[in-house]
Amino acid sequence: MKEWYGSAAICVSEDKKLLMVRGAGSDVWAVPSGGIEKGETPEECCVREVKEETGYDVEVIKSLFVKETEIKGINVKTYYFEVKKIGTSAGIKDPDNIIVEVDWKSHSELQRVKHVYTEDKSLLLRVLG
Template sequence: MKEWIGSAAVCFNEKNEILMVRGYDSDAWAIPSGGIEMRESPEECCIREVKEETGYEVEVIDTLFVKETNIKGIKAKTHYFKVKKMGESQGINDPDNIIASAEWKSLSELQKIEHAYPEDLELLLNLIKSAS
């Protein structure tokens, strides 16, 4: 079975909104994430993916958990991190050219939008509630 290992970032702003991204071919939103490159740690991957997909510099402040799923016959393992943004966005600079927009979503918006990974919604809502 093929394997994919990546990282995902949960990032809040001062208004307790969460940073989400949407691809060109979809109406569904997700937290910034991507695959780990050669000789890259999960933390380094997380920081790089947020920068590419949202333009924000972030630092990892906490390791949340590792999600393991099978997606279309590929064993996927995603490291989730809580990150903190530093400064303002420098703009999306996604080398894969799949990210159409990055936006901050509030608790109420999170419950209305379509999610690329519906299983993450409960986690995100719980994190927002515990952060308030």
Template sequence: MKQWFGSAAICINERNEVLMVRGNDSDRWAVPSGGIEIGETSEDCCIREVREETGYDVRILEKLNVKEIVLKGFEVQTHYFKVEKTGDSAGINDPDGTIVEAAWKSLSNLHDLDHMYPEDMQTILGCSDLIIG
């Protein structure tokens, strides 16, 4: 089976909003993520993907987990990092041309969003100090 390795970023701001992106063929939202390139660490990939997909520079705060699933015939391994933005967005500059929108989504409304990867909800909420009852 083919393998794919990637990184994903969970970035939560001071207003308890998480940075999410939407692709051009979908109404579903996901955290910024992408494939690890040759010679790149999972950390480097995470930082690059956030910059390309959202325009934000980020720094990694901690490694969260590694999600391993089989998707469309691929063994997928995605490294999740908690990150923090270090400035304002320079705008989306996605070389793949797949990301059309980046937005801050309120954690309290996270359940109402249409998610590309619903299993990421626990990871996202686990990064927040917000208590959602």
């Protein structure tokens, strides 16, 4: 079976909002994430994906957990990290041109928006407290 490895960033602002992205032609939101490239650590992937998808520089604070699932016959392993943003956004620089919007979502907004990965919703709500 084919395998895919990726990283995802949980970034909470000082005012308790979660950094999220929305893809083109879609109304669903997700935390910044993407595939690990050859020679890259999960932490390096996480930092790169956040920069590409949101324009923010981040530093990894700690590893949170690893989610393993199967999507369309592919074994998917995603490393989730808590990250802290550094400075302001330089704008979306997504090489795949998938990401069209970046936003900081509050606890109440998180409850209302549609999530790409519905299984993450309760975790994200807990993170925001």
